[in-house]
Amino acid sequence: MTSGSWISHQVSEFLARVTSYPDGASALRGGIEHAAEALEAEVAAVVRDSSIVLSIGLIDMMQAETALLKAIESDEHLVTLEMLGRCHLAVADLEDGLGSRLVVARAGDDAFERDEQNLLDNMGRTLGLVLRMLRTLDGERAALRKLEERQLLLERLARIQGSISHRAPLQEVLDSITEGVHELMRDEFAVIRLIDPEDARFLLLASASTELPEALVKDIKRIGIHEGVAGRSIQEHRLCIFEDYPGSAGAIPELVSATDLRTAMAVPLYVDGAIVGSLVTGTKKVGRSYSEAEQEMLKALAESASIALTDAQTVESMREARRTKDAFLTMVSHELKTPLTVMLGALHTLHNRLAELPDSMKEDLLDSALRRGEDLQRLIDMLLLGARADLIGAREKIVLPAFIAEAVRRSEAVRAITISASPDVIFWGDAVALHQILGTLLENATTHSPEDSEIQVGADVTESEISVFIRNRGALPEDIDTEALFAPFERGPEANSSGMGLGLYVARALAGSMEGAIEVATGDDTVEFILTFPAKVESVKDLSSTG
Amino acid sequence: MTSTQVGHNETEVAHSDRWVGVGRSSGQDAYAAGSAAAKEALAGRSASLLLVFASDHYDLEAVLAGINDSSGDAPLIGCSTAGEIATDGPEDTSIVVTAMGGHGFSVKTAAAHGASKDLRLSGTTVAQCFESSDEHPHQVLLLLTDGLAGDQAEIMRGIYEVTGASVPLVGGCAGDDLKMKATHQFHGREVMTDAVVASALSSKAPLGIGVRHGWRAVGEPMLVTKSEGNHVFSLDNRPALDVYLERLAPPPDVHHDPEAFTRFAMTHPLGLDRRSAEAQVRFIGEANFEERSLICIAEVPRSGMVWLMEGDAESVLEATDAACHDALLGIERPLGVVAFDCIARRGVLGDLGIKSEVDRIAMHANGAPVAGFYTYGEIARTKGVTGFHNQTLVVLAIG
Numbered sequence: 001m002t003s004g005s006w007i008s009h010q011v012s013e014f015l016a017r018v019t020s021y022p023d024g025a026s027a028l029r030g031g032i033e034h035a036a037e038a039l040e041a042e043v044a045a046v047v048r049d050s051s052i053v054l055s056i057g058l059i060d061m062m063q064a065e066t067a068l069l070k071a072i073e074s075d076e077h078l079v080t081l082e083m084l085g086r087c088h089l090a091v092a093d094l095e096d097g098l099g100s101r102l103v104v105a106r107a108g109d110d111a112f113e114r115d116e117q118n119l120l121d122n123m124g125r126t127l128g129l130v131l132r133m134l135r136t137l138d139g140e141r142a143a144l145r146k147l148e149e150r151q152l153l154l155e156r157l158a159r160i161q162g163s164i165s166h167r168a169p170l171q172e173v174l175d176s177i178t179e180g181v182h183e184l185m186r187d188e189f190a191v192i193r194l195i196d197p198e199d200a201r202f203l204l205l206a207s208a209s210t211e212l213p214e215a216l217v218k219d220i221k222r223i224g225i226h227e228g229v230a231g232r233s234i235q236e237h238r239l240c241i242f243e244d245y246p247g248s249a250g251a252i253p254e255l256v257s258a259t260d261l262r263t264a265m266a267v268p269l270y271v272d273g274a275i276v277g278s279l280v281t282g283t284k285k286v287g288r289s290y291s292e293a294e295q296e297m298l299k300a301l302a303e304s305a306s307i308a309l310t311d312a313q314t315v316e317s318m319r320e321a322r323r324t325k326d327a328f329l330t331m332v333s334h335e336l337k338t339p340l341t342v343m344l345g346a347l348h349t350l351h352n353r354l355a356e357l358p359d360s361m362k363e364d365l366l367d368s369a370l371r372r373g374e375d376l377q378r379l380i381d382m383l384l385l386g387a388r389a390d391l392i393g394a395r396e397k398i399v400l401p402a403f404i405a406e407a408v409r410r411s412e413a414v415r416a417i418t419i420s421a422s423p424d425v426i427f428w429g430d431a432v433a434l435h436q437i438l439g440t441l442l443e444n445a446t447t448h449s450p451e452d453s454e455i456q457v458g459a460d461v462t463e464s465e466i467s468v469f470i471r472n473r474g475a476l477p478e479d480i481d482t483e484a485l486f487a488p489f490e491r492g493p494e495a496n497s498s499g500m501g502l503g504l505y506v507a508r509a510l511a512g513s514m515e516g517a518i519e520v521a522t523g524d525d526t527v528e529f530i531l532t533f534p535a536k537v538e539s540v541k542d543l544s545s546t547g
Numbered sequence: 548m549t550s551t552q553v554g555h556n557e558t559e560v561a562h563s564d565r566w567v568g569v570g571r572s573s574g575q576d577a578y579a580a581g582s583a584a585a586k587e588a589l590a591g592r593s594a595s596l597l598l599v600f601a602s603d604h605y606d607l608e609a610v611l612a613g614i615n616d617s618s619g620d621a622p623l624i625g626c627s628t629a630g631e632i633a634t635d636g637p638e639d640t641s642i643v644v645t646a647m648g649g650h651g652f653s654v655k656t657a658a659a660h661g662a663s664k665d666l667r668l669s670g671t672t673v674a675q676c677f678e679s680s681d682e683h684p685h686q687v688l689l690l691l692t693d694g695l696a697g698d699q700a701e702i703m704r705g706i707y708e709v710t711g712a713s714v715p716l717v718g719g720c721a722g723d724d725l726k727m728k729a730t731h732q733f734h735g736r737e738v739m740t741d742a743v744v745a746s747a748l749s750s751k752a753p754l755g756i757g758v759r760h761g762w763r764a765v766g767e768p769m770l771v772t773k774s775e776g777n778h779v780f781s782l783d784n785r786p787a788l789d790v791y792l793e794r795l796a797p798p799p800d801v802h803h804d805p806e807a808f809t810r811f812a813m814t815h816p817l818g819l820d821r822r823s824a825e826a827q828v829r830f831i832g833e834a835n836f837e838e839r840s841l842i843c844i845a846e847v848p849r850s851g852m853v854w855l856m857e858g859d860a861e862s863v864l865e866a867t868d869a870a871c872h873d874a875l876l877g878i879e880r881p882l883g884v885v886a887f888d889c890i891a892r893r894g895v896l897g898d899l900g901i902k903s904e905v906d907r908i909a910m911h912a913n914g915a916p917v918a919g920f921y922t923y924g925e926i927a928r929t930k931g932v933t934g935f936h937n938q939t940l941v942v943l944a945i946g
Contacts, residue, residue: 016851
């Protein structure tokens with residue numbers, strides 16, 4: 001039994017109900033439920049593009065769905081449905097802008113009256129209007145959510161940047177970044193891995209969000225450079241995602257068993273353009289996928305981490321430079337003051353007691369002052385050479401055999417020095433610098449070898465390069481870092497001279513100024529320093545033939 | 548279909564290999580009373596299903612222990628009541644056990660706890676016990692719910708999501724002798740509150756359902772101007788309680804005494820404007836005297852039209868006859884009849900009237916045992932998607 005007022009009240013009820021839902025999906029479901037209830041129908045459905053997108057009353061009824069669709073397409077008002085038998089159909093346009101239709105089916109002989117069809121038409125219009133409105137609202141909510149997420153990201157980045165600017169300890173900054181990832185990505189886990197500075201084949205866990213179990217943190221503290229999604233992102237120099245973490249090549253088994261990790265994403269971290277680690281987020285939620293916005297978010301946080309790491313390295317370098325400078329000044333002032341004190345002491349004594357001192361003592365004092373003055377001069381020369389090696393560069397024609405012989409002569413060593421090989425060639429080079437280098441290497445060989453042992457000097461030549469070696473008997477300690485031999489004020493363990501540890505430092509700087517190098521090699525009870533530098537070599541014979 | 552009555556008195560009937568038995572006890576000791584009612588219903592047979600309706604003045608766990616110890620833990624669902632019905636009439640402090648068994652029945656039971664947290668989910672949960680491919684052609688889903696847990700229509704919608712139109716629903720909301728504090732549902736040996744229990748019952752013979760209320764609309768309709776679910780805040784843009792009291796002019800204590808209000812509202816429900824000739828009735832369970840609102844057992848939609856309803860003994864008993872007639876259509880001689888009768892109808896009929904009503908049901912049962920209880924809401928879905936009723940009699944005839 002229906003009437004005009006019944007229809008209008010039913011539409012009012014329907015409108016009140018469908019507008020009470022928070023989103024389109026629940027409004028659509030509530031809408032078809034209410035349509036079925038109002039019309040005492042057993043089945044209600046939404047049909048779009050020849051398929052049923054939502055229904056009630058059709059449970060595992062393939063036949064019923066097919067029969068219903070067929071009847072709608074052929075504009076039939078009667079259909080036989082499995083379990084329900086003969087049913088009357090009513091169809092209305094669901095004006096949702098998607099071309100959907102609202103369908104109800106009622107079992108038995110009770111056909112839909114004209115007013116009921118009107119009611120269904122009104123319900124279709126009302127529901128369509130509400131769905132369009134909710135779609136707009138959903139879009140606005142999504143935009144608002146995006147804005148809120150962006151705001152959160154900006155706030156987090158500002159906090160991180162602030163802690164970097166205020167020189168917060170690096171660990172604190174890194175922890176703040178992993179917590180930021182944890183908060184913004186809404187994943188359970190976030191970690192930063194850094195390449196082990198002592199062994200680049202491994203990655204260390206530098207920071208982990210608080211939800212990572214402590215025992216697990218211990219287990220995965222150090223992993224292989226290719227392991228996990230972090231290893232993959234480092235290997236491939238890009239953002240990487242393991243959508244099925246347990247099934248991905250390189251997955252860390254301990255992580256899978258302890259956390260049930262399902263999906264993870266990692267992005268590399270850089271310092272001065274070089275990869276130093278990776279920022280990782282991961283979840284145990286099944287079916288997690290990372291949107292483009294989330295990928296950009298992780299990259300932005302990784303950028304902050306890179307800035308923090310670069311900044312920390314810069315600060316550390318500055319601190320190291322300051323420490324080195326302080327040590328240098330301490331050493332220099334000591335080394336300058338010592339001879340100066342001796343010189344002044346000798347000269348004061350001579351000045352104050354010139355008349356009463358015996359001649360032999362006066363001579364000794366003068367000798368001492370002179371030697372210390374020469375020491376001082378040599379020290380100053382060496383410092384200037386080391387500091388201004390790039391200014392040295394006066395080039396002249398050098399005959400290699402004669403040059404080596406002169407260097408040996410200048411060394412005034414009290415040791416047998418054998419020139420084992422010296423090709424008869426001529427080259428253009430900086431004779432002053434080369435004499436300084438060879439002099440230092442010969443003195444070093446003399447200082448670090450047994451008194452009665454022989455020192456060998458020789459040279460090898462190619463068209464574009466000359467190598468001069470100085471070989472002495474002896475050995476370096478097994479654990480010595482040969483690079484440290486060239487650091488300023490470093491002295492070998494067996495050194496028996498009064499040198500200041502600047503010789504090799506200056507020699508290398510000079511070699512560098514010639515685009516050359518000095519290397520150390522050890523053999524069977526021998527130590528060899530090899531000076532190699534580029535040079536355009538011509539044989540003496542060629543020169544004489546061409547005049 | 549051939550049928551043979553066997554057993555003793557009118558407490559049991561069997562058709563070839565299927566049987567239904569009903570037992571009642573009003574004994575003081577809960578365990579002993581449960582045991583006695585079960586033994587009477589079982590008469591030494593093994594049951595496929597026990598339906599238990601018990602007054603909550605008993606220790607309900609002891610009642611179930613007595614029943615289960617007697618039945619060998621046969622599948623059981625049940626609930627507390629606002630009065631129990633058996634062939635010999637209605638009572639207020641008894642235990643009624645209905646047992647059914649034999650090879651022509653198959654049964655599965657289910658329970659959902661914490662229904663009020665998600666009524667729809669509780670519906671989908673218990674509906675899982677239903678299997679449409681069951682071996683027997685006739686099926687119903689028997690439901691016993693907590694009417695105080697919220698909008699019962701949501702439970703029906705949850706069930707419909709799982710079963711669709713493939714199975715009729717029948718049952719009622721548990722009672723607590725009109726205290727309106729807490730009702731109980733039974734599943735096996737477990738006594739629950741805020742729960743839904745269900746039994747998918749299938750039979751090789753027909754299972755008939757009848758549903759009628761006998762109320763009629765009086766006065767002018769009212770527009771529901773504000774409501775949320777089963778909570779009605781305003782009618783015709785005025786506080787709902789004020790409008791209700793003004794229209795009916797009840798005795799003074801109804802204006803402020805919750806118990807007096809509930810007793811009065813029992814016989815003065817709301818009716819919803821629906822397509823069917825018989826309006827859908829809403830039992831007003833309580834009033835909120837501060838908010839001036841009405842709280843019903845099921846949803847009263849906003850913007851809908853409602854009427855005040857009234858009934859008398861004659862109309863209510865006519866509805867009893869009609870419900871029994873509908874349930875027994877196509878069933879020549881039933882095995883048993885189960886009645887889910889709204890407590891409000893009892894208010895209209897009075898103590899003598901309800902005895903007369905049960906006698907009428909027994910007469911329609913034609914010698915088959917009768918069981919049932921007074922409810923806070925009734926469930927019967929035989930067509931359409933809605934299946935929750937108030938102030939109504941629902942009759943299940945087991946053919």
